[in-house]
Amino acid sequence: MTHGYINDKDDYLxxxxxxxxxxxxxxxxxxxxxxxxxxxxxxxxxxxxxxxxALGLLDDHLAHCVVDAARDGGPDADKKLKEASDAIAxxxxx
Amino acid sequence: MTHGYINDKDDYLxxxxxxxxxxxxxxxxxxxxxxxxxxxxxxxxxxxxxxxxALGLLDDHLAHCVVDAARDGGPDADKKLKEASDAIAxxxxx
Amino acid sequence: MTHGYINDKDDYLxxxxxxxxxxxxxxxxxxxxxxxxxxxxxxxxxxxxxxxxALGLLDDHLAHCVVDAARDGGPDADKKLKEASDAIAxxxxx
Amino acid sequence: MTHGYINDKDDYLxxxxxxxxxxxxxxxxxxxxxxxxxxxxxxxxxxxxxxxxALGLLDDHLAHCVVDAARDGGPDADKKLKEASDAIAxxxxx
Numbered sequence: 400m401t402h403g404y405i406n407d408k409d410d411y412l413x414x415x416x417x418x419x420x421x422x423x424x425x426x427x428x429x430x431x432x433x434x435x436x437x438x439x440x441x442x443x444x445x446x447x448x449x450x451x452x453a454l455g456l457l458d459d460h461l462a463h464c465v466v467d468a469a470r471d472g473g474p475d476a477d478k479k480l481k482e483a484s485d486a487i488a489x490x491x492x493x
Numbered sequence: 494m495t496h497g498y499i500n501d502k503d504d505y506l507x508x509x510x511x512x513x514x515x516x517x518x519x520x521x522x523x524x525x526x527x528x529x530x531x532x533x534x535x536x537x538x539x540x541x542x543x544x545x546x547a548l549g550l551l552d553d554h555l556a557h558c559v560v561d562a563a564r565d566g567g568p569d570a571d572k573k574l575k576e577a578s579d580a581i582a583x584x585x586x587x
Numbered sequence: 588m589t590h591g592y593i594n595d596k597d598d599y600l601x602x603x604x605x606x607x608x609x610x611x612x613x614x615x616x617x618x619x620x621x622x623x624x625x626x627x628x629x630x631x632x633x634x635x636x637x638x639x640x641a642l643g644l645l646d647d648h649l650a651h652c653v654v655d656a657a658r659d660g661g662p663d664a665d666k667k668l669k670e671a672s673d674a675i676a677x678x679x680x681x
Numbered sequence: 682m683t684h685g686y687i688n689d690k691d692d693y694l695x696x697x698x699x700x701x702x703x704x705x706x707x708x709x710x711x712x713x714x715x716x717x718x719x720x721x722x723x724x725x726x727x728x729x730x731x732x733x734x735a736l737g738l739l740d741d742h743l744a745h746c747v748v749d750a751a752r753d754g755g756p757d758a759d760k761k762l763k764e765a766s767d768a769i770a771x772x773x774x775x
Binding site: 613620634637 | 684685686690693697698700701704705708711712714716718720721722724725727728729731732734735738741742746764765768771772775
């Protein structure tokens with residue numbers, strides 16, 4: 400089975416490397432004793448970037464794994480739906 | 494002026510390096526074509542860790558910069574309150 | 588077509604009436620000039636209750652409308668997925 | 682002691698009555714078996730309206746109760762800061 404995000408693997412990797420850069424930037428800001436509010440602005444930006452990655456992965460997952468399982472039917476469809484619901488709840492409450 | 498978080502600088506740096514490790518772990522997961530739901534679980538963990546850093550920085554900021562400005566009074570106190578409110582709104586809506 | 592949440596209609600109505608009661612309680616608290624932090628605690632409780640309703644509706648929607656459309660295939664499946672993704676993004680960013 | 686939000690009491694009451702109307706609207710939508718996605722859109726709108734109320738109350742609280750306690754100094758200042766931090770954490774994680 401291939402996962403939904405595979406087609407955009409390079410794009411996801413690029414975005415995650417950019418987020419890694421943001422986190423390293425945060426370490427430099429703390430090390431340089433930057434003003435707290437400016438650090439918080441950067442933390443919010445990194446959090447939003449992570450959420451965008453999560454929403455993208457979830458879309459791909461619904462459109463591939465969940466739809467495929469729904470078409471096949473059977474207990475796997477229910478399992479996949481339960482997993483997706485739990486992942487959505489974790490994102491909403493994160 | 495020193496910032497509130499300076500006393501815990503090493504702790505913040507340690508936490509940010511751990512988050513950097515989580516982001517690099519996410520890149521490996523995407524590269525290895527790990528199951529989407531497992532990647533999402535790790536994204537939620539990194540997001541929560543970032544939020545905890547943000548809440549800590551904000552607490553230190555309120556307890557130092559905002560309280561100091563409040564004691565000094567004058568227009569700087571209002572400016573600092575406005576800045577803090579905007580940062581809180583960005584976190585809540587992130 | 589029937590919607591996923593119809594089977595639990597009474598349960599959703601009961602929960603929404605409880606939230607309505609919480610909002611009316613908030614009006615009384617403001618009117619009685621209750622301590623701000625106590626009002627905020629109640630606002631957080633009402634917000635969480637609304638989120639739980641949203642996550643429940645979304646689960647039912649995925650398990651019925653989206654799964655049915657996936658089985659039928661065709662352009663409606665894509666439309667339903669896009670709608671669900673947009674609703675999830677609104678919840679995550681709310 | 683008067684609370685920060687008292688000056689805007691009527692405005693908060695008006696906003697909370699509007700949210701109460703949104704929650705009653707949600708009950709009608711469920712009762713009329715409205716399409717799930719349309720209900721979710723309305724839930725997101727009510728959640729956002731509640732968050733705006735919370736951010737407003739928090740701003741008023743910081744600008745009055747917390748600033749006053751900071752000026753008076755002593756253990757009450759620390760208690761007020763701790764309370765505000767906890768309220769912010771509940772909002773961010775709600």
